[in-house]
Amino acid sequence: MAKDNTITFYDLALATGATISPFVWATKYALKHKGFELDVVPGGFTGILERTGGQTERLPAIVDDGKWVLDSWGIVEYLDQTYPDRPALIPHESVATLTRALDAWFWRAAVGPWMRSYCADYRDQCLECDKDYVTTSREIMLGMKLEDMQAGREERLPKISAELEPLRMALRDSPWLGGAAPNYADYRVLGSVLWLASVARTPPLSAEDPLRDWIERGRDLFDGLGRHPGLNTLYGLEPRDGDPEPFMKVGGAAGGIFKRNTGPASTQAETRKITAKA
Numbered sequence: 001m002a003k004d005n006t007i008t009f010y011d012l013a014l015a016t017g018a019t020i021s022p023f024v025w026a027t028k029y030a031l032k033h034k035g036f037e038l039d040v041v042p043g044g045f046t047g048i049l050e051r052t053g054g055q056t057e058r059l060p061a062i063v064d065d066g067k068w069v070l071d072s073w074g075i076v077e078y079l080d081q082t083y084p085d086r087p088a089l090i091p092h093e094s095v096a097t098l099t100r101a102l103d104a105w106f107w108r109a110a111v112g113p114w115m116r117s118y119c120a121d122y123r124d125q126c127l128e129c130d131k132d133y134v135t136t137s138r139e140i141m142l143g144m145k146l147e148d149m150q151a152g153r154e155e156r157l158p159k160i161s162a163e164l165e166p167l168r169m170a171l172r173d174s175p176w177l178g179g180a181a182p183n184y185a186d187y188r189v190l191g192s193v194l195w196l197a198s199v200a201r202t203p204p205l206s207a208e209d210p211l212r213d214w215i216e217r218g219r220d221l222f223d224g225l226g227r228h229p230g231l232n233t234l235y236g237l238e239p240r241d242g243d244p245e246p247f248m249k250v251g252g253a254a255g256g257i258f259k260r261n262t263g264p265a266s267t268q269a270e271t272r273k274i275t276a277k278a
């Protein structure tokens, strides 16, 4: 049991002191959701293995009263199993399955493309001692020089934003992905958004983006956990002529599951349109 209600948390941070990793951000939120205080062990990418006494090369990692727990998902499972009387992170097994699906989609649609659009910014904001390692490892990962990969992002950013419509639609009808209150699904996606805020030196989202409300409420949770002063501004993306709209106006894409069939009066207009003779 956590002594003094405190759990040791191995952070992964930038020179600004802001946490960088989506996994580490999500885990910070998970620990706070369970009501714990964090005893933060600071540090960047260099020397994780040494810092953790040989326990891990990857973060997050926590130590709960001497017990090491690794991996963001492993930590969430541990917290819910060990502290079942505290608010659940994954209140039902379906939330685990759906959260994995959501996270996989979000990485493919957004985190990957954003990484390719901000990889040099990412490196530039790292701790001095991390810069060589981050340059080399990320250039191998991305298969290109970071500056070359990042170039031309003005072209890509509005398209990435437009891909986020499924998330906007889900949050149109619910304050949180968890329903009336946030759960690990919210923290998982929010963790990636905060990673984005830690690296993005030019805004990835429009000022009017409907996601802004959910993001900002998420940042306010737990006494402003997501409001580190080192984070960059997320809003201010201005599409240029010919760019796609960075988000759809309300009602624009509210078909299928989002359009409730309450009888013919609710569908007549659409039926007429698709049965009209040319």
Ligand SMILES: N[C@@H](CCC(=O)N[C@@H](CS)C(=O)NCC(=O)O)C(=O)O
Binding pocket: 012, 021, 022, 023, 045, 057, 058, 059, 060, 070, 071, 072, 073, 137
């Ligand atoms: N499956 C792991 C993935 C963790 C992970 O890949 N962490 C990255 C940070 S985003 C890391 O520690 N990287 C160390 C490095 O790049 O050397 C989890 O969910 O915790």
